[in-house]
Amino acid sequence: MHLTAKKDFSEAKEKGLKSIYPPETKVTIGMATCGRASGADEVIEAIRNEVSSRGLNIIVTPTGCMGICQKEPLVNILKFGWPKIVYQQIDTQKAREIISALAEGKIIPKYTLCKIEEEPNLIENITYKYKLNGLPQELEKVQFYQDIPFFRKQHKRVLQNCGIIDPDKIEEYFASGGYLGLFKALGELSPDKVIDEVVRSGIRGRGGAGFPTGRKWSFAREAKGDPKYVICNADEGDPGAYMDRSILEGNPHLVIEGMIIGAYAIGAQHGIIYVRAEYPLAIEKLILALSQACEFGLLGNNILGSGFDFDISIERGSGAFVCGEETALIASIEGTTGEPRPRPPFPAQMGLWGKPTNINNVKTWANIPLIISRGADWFSEIGTEKSKGTMIFSMVGNVKTTGLIEVPMGMTLNELVFDIGGGVPGKRKLKAVQTGGPSGGCIPNSLMDLPVDYDKLAEVGSIMGSGGMVVMDETACMVNVAKYFLAFTKDESCGKCTPCREGTKRMFEVLMDITEGRGKEGDIELLEDMSKIIIDSALCALGGTAPNPVLTTIRYFREEYEEHIKNKRCPAGVCKGLFEYWINPDECNGCGLCLKNCPANAVTGDKKRPHKIVYTECIHCGLCREACPANAIMVK
Secondary structure (H helix, E strand, C coil): CCCCCCCCHHHHHHHHHHHHCCCCEEEEEECCHHHHHCCHHHHHHHHHHHHHHHCCCEEEEEECCCCCHHHCCCEEEECCCCCCEEECCCCHHHHHHHHHHHHCCCCCHHHECCCCCCCCCCCCCCCEECCCCCCCCCCEECCCCCCCHHHHCCCCCCCCCCCCCCCCCHHHHHHCCCCHHHHHHHHHCCHHHHHHHHHHHCCECCCCCCCEHHHHHHHHHHCCCCCCEEEEEECCCCCCCCHHHHHHHHCHHHHHHHHHHHHHHHCCCEEEEEEECCCHHHHHHHHHHHHHHHHCCCCECCHHHCCCCEEEEEEEECCCHHHHCHHHHHHHHCCCCCCCCCCCCCCCCCCHHHCCEEEEEHHHHHHHHHHHHHCHHHHHCCECCCCECEEEEEEEECCCCCEEEEEECCCEHHHHHHHHCCCCCCCCCEEEEEECHHHCEEEEHHHCCCECCHHHHHHCCCCCCCCEEEEEECCCCHHHHHHHHHHHHHHHCCCCCHHHHHHHHHHHHHHHHHHCCCCCCCHHHHHHHHHHHHHHHCCCHHHHHCCHHHHHHHHHHHHHHHHHHHCCCCCCCCCCCCCCEEECCCCCCCCCHHHHHCCCCCEECCCCCCCEECCCCCCCCCHHHHHCCCCCEEEC
């Protein structure tokens, strides 16, 4: 089919290529939420002022998140003949120094993310290779950051342009291969062939249970009813999770393109992005991106002259965790209480306003343009037999380098935590990794060689979920961890079904008793019995997976439960009243950090001499233990 557009794509793409990698020196600053929270607004203003006051021919532009959020604000230097320079943890003073050095053709090695010479050799470093013969034409990039362990084992596909392109410029998305998948779908493929390609790719939903995406689309296409809808579930509610937010802030057109392709395949006329209101920057980027897509004729009536009509609107969620569940999300869009309903019928048969509806997560939609433009075989060449492609995780907790990572399915937990994250800080040991958010499970150190895919995680009692990953060291009390996550799901329960409403409340009360010294024989068995009942009878996945943290901590750390119950002792020193802190004089170097960080003045001692804790004054806050670099503060 011959496609026509409202505006000249060739001109826009050429403009985008020059914008991404101009002949002039270019400075980019990560301006996603993580960057702004660390002071990126002040940094970019300082850089612009310094460039202007010096009269330098330097382009200054914002980008999204590169993923290494712990090192924000990040400043990137792109200069012809230089390797890419990435500065970390930059403030306004450092920003001015960087521009001053750049004006002299130098860099400041002590601020860079990886080791580099002060005066880079003028090597021919082809950062971008591209061709301008034909549209749309993909921009081909070389691999960056090989000297940075955090990036070395990553395989960026969905995140490849986050932190590279300006999310506010659709031209830069065109230049990086954007909308190539849509052109191919509308110009070369029938809706059935699009679905066939998605089925062949083997992609599974990136937002929860991992249901095969192609099968889900087939159900919606075959369903009778008109109009049909597609929905992007951007209601990211897991504590510590920010994968969807970063994609929407750094490359919103990727998700929009995926939704348009999906709507074409399913036969939908309207799409909705359901995004939590706590993501104002993501919403801002989406509003602009949707406007730009309409301007180029990629949304609206008769898209690219194909006869296909489709539009997208934004619905702001009010922050209810349960609205991440499909039917509760639909109820919220319809204006009723966000509560799940029994299935079947499934949304594919009877969804929004009683019409066939397909719902996918942000990460799922973001993979679709890549599958269609590159092909199913390309997508499935990495991953495992039943879990294809890459997965994006937010790695947080007791790990040296936290951030957003994209890796092939099947990479082991050891590789994720130690090779990419750098391992546990200080002298402490890894104790467990929790995957899948509040509905996931806690995996012990003994299983760190486990390949991370949907099926292997299920075998050990956890789930992939939407990609949250919390690393815990030996200071974590696993009974308290279970209580924390259960408290979250208890509070977020919509209350519609008794097993979830009352069951999680009763389980939380038992855990409270155990952590406060009131635990008794039979409590562990009671928790296991209640967990099984809730899993079997809860109305939706929130209740059905809520017991996972409890069951996995009992399965792998039962001795900690028994210590709490039988000996009234918290081995990790977390549950107040069940332990006592003391300082090992053989390990204490007298640095004084414990004394400085104690809010109760319960630490005594002279500098460079072993300190002591006055038990009667100690409030068991644990700040001294966190501050101790020698790991000298013990629990008894």
